[in-house]
Amino acid sequence: MAFPYPFSAVARDARPSPIRELFKVIGRPDMISLAGGLPDPTAFPVDPLMECTEVLREDAGTALQYGATEGFGPLVEWIAERVAERTGARVEPANVLVTTGSQQVMDLLARTLLDPGDVVIVEAPTYPGALHTFRNVGARFAAVPCDEHGMQVEALDAVIQGVRHDTGSLPKLVYTIVNFSNPSGACLAEVRRRRLIELAASSGIPVLEDDPYGDLRYVGEPLRPLYGREGAAGVVHAGSFSKILAPGVRLAWAVGDAELIRGMAILKQGVDLCTSTLDQVLVAEYCRRGHLDRHLERMRDHYRVKRDAMAEALAHYLGGSPANWHDPDGGFFFWLDLGEDAGPVFDRALVERVAFLPGRVFFPAAEETVGESLPGDRFARLCFTFASPAEIETGCGRLARALSGGGRGGSV
Amino acid sequence: MAFPYPFSAVARDARPSPIRELFKVIGRPDMISLAGGLPDPTAFPVDPLMECTEVLREDAGTALQYGATEGFGPLVEWIAERVAERTGARVEPANVLVTTGSQQVMDLLARTLLDPGDVVIVEAPTYPGALHTFRNVGARFAAVPCDEHGMQVEALDAVIQGVRHDTGSLPKLVYTIVNFSNPSGACLAEVRRRRLIELAASSGIPVLEDDPYGDLRYVGEPLRPLYGREGAAGVVHAGSFSKILAPGVRLAWAVGDAELIRGMAILKQGVDLCTSTLDQVLVAEYCRRGHLDRHLERMRDHYRVKRDAMAEALAHYLGGSPANWHDPDGGFFFWLDLGEDAGPVFDRALVERVAFLPGRVFFPAAEETVGESLPGDRFARLCFTFASPAEIETGCGRLARALSGGGRGGSV
Numbered sequence: 001m002a003f004p005y006p007f008s009a010v011a012r013d014a015r016p017s018p019i020r021e022l023f024k025v026i027g028r029p030d031m032i033s034l035a036g037g038l039p040d041p042t043a044f045p046v047d048p049l050m051e052c053t054e055v056l057r058e059d060a061g062t063a064l065q066y067g068a069t070e071g072f073g074p075l076v077e078w079i080a081e082r083v084a085e086r087t088g089a090r091v092e093p094a095n096v097l098v099t100t101g102s103q104q105v106m107d108l109l110a111r112t113l114l115d116p117g118d119v120v121i122v123e124a125p126t127y128p129g130a131l132h133t134f135r136n137v138g139a140r141f142a143a144v145p146c147d148e149h150g151m152q153v154e155a156l157d158a159v160i161q162g163v164r165h166d167t168g169s170l171p172k173l174v175y176t177i178v179n180f181s182n183p184s185g186a187c188l189a190e191v192r193r194r195r196l197i198e199l200a201a202s203s204g205i206p207v208l209e210d211d212p213y214g215d216l217r218y219v220g221e222p223l224r225p226l227y228g229r230e231g232a233a234g235v236v237h238a239g240s241f242s243k244i245l246a247p248g249v250r251l252a253w254a255v256g257d258a259e260l261i262r263g264m265a266i267l268k269q270g271v272d273l274c275t276s277t278l279d280q281v282l283v284a285e286y287c288r289r290g291h292l293d294r295h296l297e298r299m300r301d302h303y304r305v306k307r308d309a310m311a312e313a314l315a316h317y318l319g320g321s322p323a324n325w326h327d328p329d330g331g332f333f334f335w336l337d338l339g340e341d342a343g344p345v346f347d348r349a350l351v352e353r354v355a356f357l358p359g360r361v362f363f364p365a366a367e368e369t370v371g372e373s374l375p376g377d378r379f380a381r382l383c384f385t386f387a388s389p390a391e392i393e394t395g396c397g398r399l400a401r402a403l404s405g406g407g408r409g410g411s412v
Numbered sequence: 413m414a415f416p417y418p419f420s421a422v423a424r425d426a427r428p429s430p431i432r433e434l435f436k437v438i439g440r441p442d443m444i445s446l447a448g449g450l451p452d453p454t455a456f457p458v459d460p461l462m463e464c465t466e467v468l469r470e471d472a473g474t475a476l477q478y479g480a481t482e483g484f485g486p487l488v489e490w491i492a493e494r495v496a497e498r499t500g501a502r503v504e505p506a507n508v509l510v511t512t513g514s515q516q517v518m519d520l521l522a523r524t525l526l527d528p529g530d531v532v533i534v535e536a537p538t539y540p541g542a543l544h545t546f547r548n549v550g551a552r553f554a555a556v557p558c559d560e561h562g563m564q565v566e567a568l569d570a571v572i573q574g575v576r577h578d579t580g581s582l583p584k585l586v587y588t589i590v591n592f593s594n595p596s597g598a599c600l601a602e603v604r605r606r607r608l609i610e611l612a613a614s615s616g617i618p619v620l621e622d623d624p625y626g627d628l629r630y631v632g633e634p635l636r637p638l639y640g641r642e643g644a645a646g647v648v649h650a651g652s653f654s655k656i657l658a659p660g661v662r663l664a665w666a667v668g669d670a671e672l673i674r675g676m677a678i679l680k681q682g683v684d685l686c687t688s689t690l691d692q693v694l695v696a697e698y699c700r701r702g703h704l705d706r707h708l709e710r711m712r713d714h715y716r717v718k719r720d721a722m723a724e725a726l727a728h729y730l731g732g733s734p735a736n737w738h739d740p741d742g743g744f745f746f747w748l749d750l751g752e753d754a755g756p757v758f759d760r761a762l763v764e765r766v767a768f769l770p771g772r773v774f775f776p777a778a779e780e781t782v783g784e785s786l787p788g789d790r791f792a793r794l795c796f797t798f799a800s801p802a803e804i805e806t807g808c809g810r811l812a813r814a815l816s817g818g819g820r821g822g823s824v
Binding site (some may be wrong): 002003004005006007008009010011014015016017020038039041042044046050051053056057060061062063064065066067069100101103104106111112114115120129132133135136137171172204211233234242246247248249251257259260261262266267269270271272273274275276277278279282358389 | 414415416417418419420422423426427428429432450451453454456458461462465468469472473474475476477478479481483484505512513515516518523524525526527530541543545547548549584616618645646654657659661662669672673675678681682683684687688689690691693694714722771
């Protein structure tokens with residue numbers, strides 16, 4: 001006999017992640033999946049991490065005990081130094097919060113800044129997990145289109161003014177994935193970075209700079225993050241160990257204004273008290289021993305090979321099709337405009353035994369969007385980090401056969 | 413130059429945990445702390461846990477990768493079996509959600525059930541972390557008094573009707589720590605368990621049965637949990653590895669109605685995606701090898717000695733004072749009615765170099781309470797699990813000297 005649970009407004013509106021639903025149909029053993037956004041498990045640095053577990057024994061009284069909500073001291077200091085080095089900013093421990101994945105940065109920041117009905121500006125396309133988190137606090141969205149150079153910041157002021165016109169209030173937050181965005185793979189151009197900071201500062205709107213992929217650049221030189229630049233006091237920087245080390249340790253961080261970080265930490269006390277101390281002590285030791293930078297060198301080479309494999313395979317099999325795309329300089333993803341509705345292509349691709357993610361899930365829905373909502377129907381996200389180069393080659397051939405023109409699909 | 417962050421209503425109202433603020437004055441090296449609610453770090457099962465890390469190497473592709481939001485399969489199954497065994501209920505994996513500490517059970521359940529302004533019925537006294545979590549979603553409280561047999565369920569119906577009268581709505585949740593409550597140490601009596609279930613069922617109010625201490629009974633026989641009893645469809649059961657194994661692995665669980673668990677899991681996707689896979693794989697292996705039950709046997713003996721040490725020391729030093737208390741049958745805490753305002757006693761106790769937690773933090777404040785608010789000024793919580801028996805003895809002597817009557821304080 002079911003109990004009549006009185007669900008909250010948020011729970012009544014909640015929708016399961018469409019990506020997770022898709023995975024239920026993707027799991028066939030002979031399927032080549034380019035769908036998930038997973039790091040390559042064969043490249044996890046198992047040996048050095050396992051060596052570092054000896055610190056858990058040596059310092060078990062710390063590693064197995066409750067820790068500070070703000071994070072394990074040595075890890076906080078490592079993050080502060082790292083972000084200072086990357087950004088040129090002065091970063092104190094009071095500017096750092098260790099979180100249970102960067103999903104928690106979004107959740108804590110959303111709850112610290114947003115009341116139900118508030119508007120968040122997102123890129124279109126953007127990370128669906130961020131949309132989910134912002135929905136969890138009852139937020140609405142305004143969408144700024146993207147191209148191969150990231151958010152079209154030229155359109156941002158009009159979007160801000162549109163929200164003000166339509167709702168009577170300014171948007172409360174700009175959410176941007178600056179480097180090798182999930183899903184678009186785009187890296188925000190330097191001139192747009194400057195303009196974004198100017199606009200955010202002049203309008204008083206905070207910016208969440210989500211940067212899980214910044215260390216995974218395979219081509220060209222890194223651009224300076226938003227955080228720490230002149231005028232960027234409203235920028236909160238989020239980084240993560242999930243893509244550069246391993247997502248199984250749920251470890252990420254927020255770096256920002258000390259008062260804001262304190263507000264997020266106070267909320268976190270009631271959310272999970274603290275992030276896994278065991279994970280923190282282990283990863284702090286891994287970093288202290290200098291393993292991370294050596295691992296990153298290897299990972300850039302490892303993933304560059306896969307990126308090149310997908311670039312070649314797409315050019316080969318889809319070169320003559322209406323599909324078009326830009327090869328990303330880093331990150332995990334190719335983002336294709338298929339030139340046709342991705343839904344039927346997805347269905348045919350499953351028959352061909354290759355899976356990708358249809359683009360629609362990366363766009364806020366029309367009914368939750370203030371102002372113009374952008375259609376994502378023609379897009380496809382392909383992940384190149386999980387599959388092997390051979391699977392990528394075969395998978396792209398199968399994808400070509402799933403296009404309505406048939407492309408020049410390869411052998412199965 | 414500070415950025416004018418537009419804080420949310422929840423963040424504007426948030427107060428840092430008063431306990432954490434107290435710890436800033438408690439940290440003197442010659443202080444005997446009976447204040448924190450920490451497990452004994454010298455008793456963590458370091459060797460067997462470290463042996464189990466070999467599974468991390470063997471199954472690194474799982475242990476270091478993203479996992480299911482609902483939890484790591486083998487751990488989910490272990491929890492389902494465990495709770496079925498304890499409760500007599502049929503527990504399927506769909507009834508289980510692995511969480512990042514039981515704090516997250518509260519957070520997810522609160523967000524799934526509560527809208528701002530909704531009322532949660534709590535025991536007075538209750539766990540301050542729960543008050544914090546419910547405040548984070550804008551909840552208000554109604555308080556039911558406790559005695560040495562737990563919540564005075566006889567008063568519950570009047571409290572429910574009072575909330576309905578004062579607010580026009582029923583309370584949305586009853587929060588109860590059934591076994592060896594933090595802070596009261598009380599175990600809910602059998603007759604009250606039955607009556608609580610009847611009342612919750614007839615009024616349609618869900619119950620969160622928080623049970624982190626149930627396996628830590630030092631005297632007498634366990635009582636059957638609320639979950640799984642006839643008529644208890646509205647009960648959600650929360651358990652945790654924090655007190656029975658180690659809090660540094662942030663691992664706990666909710667067990668309840670499958671639809672409710674699914675609602676909580678959907679929210680969790682936007683909160684932290686999943687709980688640390690590394691922690692889950694490690695602890696699942698630890699349990700699979702049968703270590704936990706052996707460890708629990710040892711811990712019950714270990715903590716019983718400490719409980720007895722505090723019982724004796726309190727009887728000896730405070731026996732002639734106006735203070736009174738009941739020796740707990742399990743858990744972590746003694747709860748003393750000092751017979752005078754605990755604030756000045758706390759100040760004098762710090763001078764005497766012993767720390768406890770003043771009782772007021774365990775009661776919701778008057779301004780957030782619907783109906784009668786209960787004063788906690790005269791109470792003190794003493795933790796017996798962290799300090800050694802010798803420290804407990806010395807600490808209780810010091811405490812006696814801090815009472816206004818002076819008790820018969822021991823040597824320093």
